[in-house]
Amino acid sequence: MLTRFAQRLTNWNEPESIGQGTIIVIDADTLTATRLTLRNFKGPFNTHGIDIYSPEDPSSIYVVAVNHLPNPAYYEAATRPNPSQIPQARSRLEIFHHKIGSTEATHLRSVWHPLIRTPNDVYFQTLNEIYVTNDHFYRDGIMRLMEDLAYGKTAPTDLIHLKIADPITQTLKSGGEVDDMAGVIGTVANKGIHNNNGLGHGKTPSEIMICRTAIGQLLLAEVDQQHKPQLKIHETLQLPCTLDNPSYFADPYVAKTGRDASGYVLAGLAQAIAFPNGLDPVMVVLVQPKANTKSKIKDKDSNTWTQKVMFQDDGHILRTASTAVLVAIDPDENNGKKQANLFVTGPLGKGVVVSRIDL
Numbered sequence: 001m002l003t004r005f006a007q008r009l010t011n012w013n014e015p016e017s018i019g020q021g022t023i024i025v026i027d028a029d030t031l032t033a034t035r036l037t038l039r040n041f042k043g044p045f046n047t048h049g050i051d052i053y054s055p056e057d058p059s060s061i062y063v064v065a066v067n068h069l070p071n072p073a074y075y076e077a078a079t080r081p082n083p084s085q086i087p088q089a090r091s092r093l094e095i096f097h098h099k100i101g102s103t104e105a106t107h108l109r110s111v112w113h114p115l116i117r118t119p120n121d122v123y124f125q126t127l128n129e130i131y132v133t134n135d136h137f138y139r140d141g142i143m144r145l146m147e148d149l150a151y152g153k154t155a156p157t158d159l160i161h162l163k164i165a166d167p168i169t170q171t172l173k174s175g176g177e178v179d180d181m182a183g184v185i186g187t188v189a190n191k192g193i194h195n196n197n198g199l200g201h202g203k204t205p206s207e208i209m210i211c212r213t214a215i216g217q218l219l220l221a222e223v224d225q226q227h228k229p230q231l232k233i234h235e236t237l238q239l240p241c242t243l244d245n246p247s248y249f250a251d252p253y254v255a256k257t258g259r260d261a262s263g264y265v266l267a268g269l270a271q272a273i274a275f276p277n278g279l280d281p282v283m284v285v286l287v288q289p290k291a292n293t294k295s296k297i298k299d300k301d302s303n304t305w306t307q308k309v310m311f312q313d314d315g316h317i318l319r320t321a322s323t324a325v326l327v328a329i330d331p332d333e334n335n336g337k338k339q340a341n342l343f344v345t346g347p348l349g350k351g352v353v354v355s356r357i358d359l
Contacts, residue, residue: 020038020041020043020044020045021045021046021047022035022036022037022038022045023036023038023047023050023063023065023096023098023105024036025098026343026352028327028341031341031354033352034103036098036103036104036105037103037104037105038096038104038105038107039104039105039106039107040106040107040108041094041096041107043069044067044069045065045067045094046067046068046069047065047066047067047068048065048066048067048068048091048119048120048121049065049066049119049120049121049122049133049198049199049245050063050064050065050066050122051063051064051065051121051122051123051124051130051199052064052124053124053126053127055127058100059099059100059101060097060098060099060100061097061098061100062095062096062097062098062108062124062127062167063095063096063097063098063105064093064094064095064096064111064122064124064130065093065094065096065122066091066092066093066119066120066121066122066132067091067092067093067094067110068089068091068119069089069090069091069092070088070089070090071086071087071088071089071090072090073086073090074086074087074088075088083139083140087117087139088139089139090112091116091117091118091119092110092111092112092116092180093110093111093112093116093119093122093130093132093162094107094109094110094111095107095108095109095110095111095167095168096108097168107170108167108168108169108170109166109167109168109169109170109171109180110170110178110180111130111162111164111167111180111184112180112181112184113160113162113181113184113185113186114186115134115158115160115186115187115188116132116134116160116186117134117139118134118135118136118137118139118157119132119133119134119135120133120134120135120197120198121133121135121197121198121199121245122199123199123200123201123208125161125223125229127167127168128163128164128165128167129161129162129163129164129229130161130162130164131159131160131161131162131189131199131208131229131231132159132160132161132162133157133159133160133196133197133198133199133210134157134158134159134160134196135157135195135196135197135213136157136195137155137156137157138155147194147195147214148195148213148214156191156192156193156194157193157194157195157196158188158189158190158191158192158193158196159188159189159190159191159193159196159210159231160186160187160188160189161186161187161188161189161229162184162185162186163184163185163186163187164183164184164185165182165183165184165185166182166183171183187229189229189230189231190230190231193210193212193219194212194214194215195212195213195214195215196210196211196212196213197210197211197212197213197243197244197245198210198211198213198243198244198245198246198322198323199211199245199246200245200246200247200248201248202220202248202264203248203250203262206222206223207220207221207222208220208221208222208223208231209221209246209248209264210231210233211243211244211245211246211266212243213242213243213244213268214242216238216239216240216241216242216243216268217236217237217238217239217243218236218237218239218243218246218264218266218287219233219235219236219237220233220234220235220236220237221233221234222234237264237287237305239266239268239285239287239307240270240283240285240307241268241269241270241283241285242268242269243266243267243268244267244268244321244322244323244346245267245322245323246264246265246266246323247264247265247323247324247325247326248262248263248264248265249261249262249263249264249265249286249325249326249328249340250262251328251359252328253328253330253331253338256331256332257331257338259338261288261338261340261359262288263286263287263288263289264286264287264288265284265285265286265310265324265325265326265342266284266285266286266287266324267282267283267284267285267321267322267323267324267344267346268282268283268284268285268321268322269281269282269283269320269321270282270283270312280315280319280320280346280348281312281313281314281315282311282312282313282315282318282319282320282321282344282346283309283311283312283313283321284309284310284311284312284321284324284342284344285307285308285309285310286307286308286310286326287305287306287307287308288305288306288308289304289305289306290303290304290305290306310324310342310355310357311324311342311344311353311355311357313353317353318344318345318346318349318353319346319348319349319350320346320347320348320349321344321345321346321349322345322346322347323344323345323346324342324343324344324345325342325343326340326341326342326343326357327340327341327343328340328359329341329356337358338358338359339356339357339358339359340356340357340359341354341355341356341357342354342355342356342357
């Protein structure tokens with residue numbers, strides 16, 4: 001949902017125009033979409049990055065989402081302050097609980113810390129620990145543009161680690177307003193990851209995906225056990241487009257088909273220089289290990305990965321792509337074909353595009 005107040009587009013006009021967005025669940029079989037009712041939640045919900053955490057109970061999940069909110073200290077001031085001193089946005093995180101199959105999500109609490117400046121994506125390490133990317137050092141202006149265009153020439157962005165004492169209970173201040181800082185400890189986990197944007201759960205439970213947006217790089221990392229909560233990057237993959245929010249496809253039908261189609265699913269813009277004023281052509285790439293990498297034999301370019309473009313559009317069907325997810329189709333119910341449904345969407349798209357592809 002985009003409004004006249006959109007931090008990702010550095011549009012600070014009309015903060016009162018922000019509506020209440022929501023969480024939408026898509027049934028992968030029927031392709032029907034259900035807009036969840038948000039219980040115990042009041043005020044604007046201007047969404048961005050999102051992640052889920054599955055407890056031992058398989059019938060429910062926890063959801064954390066970025067909420068871009070206007071800063072009362074700026075907009076309610078008698079005289080408008082300098083944005084460099086008091087920012088226009090005070091973005092925070094919202095935590096919900098959702099019973100799978102129901103039509104609602106219950107808001108548990110809001111989370112804020114001064115280190116959350118330009119949040120893009122979130123990652124549940126545990127229910128009590130969350131990573132957050134600040135995708136820009138500068139909030140707006142020419143220097144923010146320079147961050148996107150001049151790789152490594154401006155101040156680096158950072159990855160924030162939040163430790164939350166009680167993630168399921170909202171504390172109130174004496175006046176009755178929400179205390180979104182209650183029990184929240186924030187630290188800079190990594191500094192120097194230029195334009196770090198999307199986060200995702202990788203191939204193994206310990207692998208964390210990080211996307212450098214403008215330069216189009218996927219970083220594969222894990223928690224540095226010697227320097228927690230810092231992440232240790234062990235591989236960097238270069239893609240042919242900008243990147244946003246990654247996902248990982250774990251092929252559930254390897255035994256049935258005799259072939260593993262698992263891989264990293266990455267969506268982005270093919271002509272990002274025109275964003276957000278052009279049609280914004282999009283592409284989705286599936287990155288998979290080469291079959292011979294098990295024997296550690298590399299090709300002449302020392303490349304151990306293959307990249308397959310699964311989806312492309314000139315912007316007429318889908319304008320912008322920020323994330324994509326593959327959902328496998330059971331070969332027994334698909335005439336033996338090894339296929340999946342690819343779901344793609346973006347911030348300026350009018351919906352979600354679904355395309356059946358061969359794996």
